[in-house]
Amino acid sequence: MEQRSERRDAAEHRKLILRTANHLxxxxxxxxxxxxxxxxxxxxxxxxxxxxYSSKMDLCMELLNDEFKRFTEELNSYLEAAATLPVQERLTTLMSRWFDYAAEKLEWFHVFKSTASCSADEVKYYKVPPCLYLKEVLERLLQEAVDSGEIQPLDVEFTAFSIITGINPEAFIHLVQDRNYSIDQIKTHFISLYRRTIFAT
Structure with missing residues (x-):
């Protein structure tokens, strides 16, 4: 009984910490x-x-993971409802929503970048849940487009990887802060580039 009470207290502490941190x-x-x-x-x-939480980066990661679960549920619902639409349309909507989400969380990426630069326990971009999720969805949609003849045969894994690389948070921050691109400009240019490249006939 005492152990169960300790687990309940730990769970309540977690909720309190995350709720407080998010508010601040x-x-x-x-x-x-x-x-x-x-x-x-x-x-x-x-x-x-x-x-x-050994650092603010750990705390941010847990908060982002919790929020990302809700975000992916919304994306999965959209993809399921839009399953009959052309892949190009679904990909465009997916990437548009992804950029909006990244823009909303842009400040959080600064914490990861600054902390990782002086820490041996660096966050591995290609192994975090959002990146793994996006890679899986992109590969699935691209393969569907190849199989249906909507696009020419291509290396699905490499193409998905190149898209993910292009939206690396560090590059995102650089474009916004150092090159003065707006979020809408980045989104428009990026989606237009890949639509022309992948869906060129």
Missing amino acids: FVKHGVESVSMHQIAKTAGIGQGTLYRR
Whole structure:
């Protein structure tokens, strides 16, 4: 019974920490919020916070993973409902929604980048759940387009990989901050490029 109570307390602490962190991130910006501020606002000791999350990057990753599960459920619902539409249309909608999601979370990527640059435990872009999910969906849609004759035969895995590489968060940040592209410009150029390349007849 005591062990079950400890597990319940740990689950409640997790919810409290994530709810508090998300509120502070929205209000003040991800980079401006410290772990100390999160612990103080949540009313817990810093030791309790650090036992669960060794860094703000770990905390951000868990928050993003939770949100990403909801986002993928929406995408999966769309793909299921739009299963009879041409692959080109589904791919365009998929990428458009993906860019909107990335733009909404752009500040979070700064935390990963700055933390990873001075940490041996670097976040591996191609192995995080969002990247793996997108790769799987892109490969499935591209293979469907090849099989149906909507596009010419191509290396599905390599093409999906090249698309994912093009939307690497670091490149996204560079285009927005250093090259002064707007989110809409990036989205328009990127989708147009791959539509012309993949669906050229």
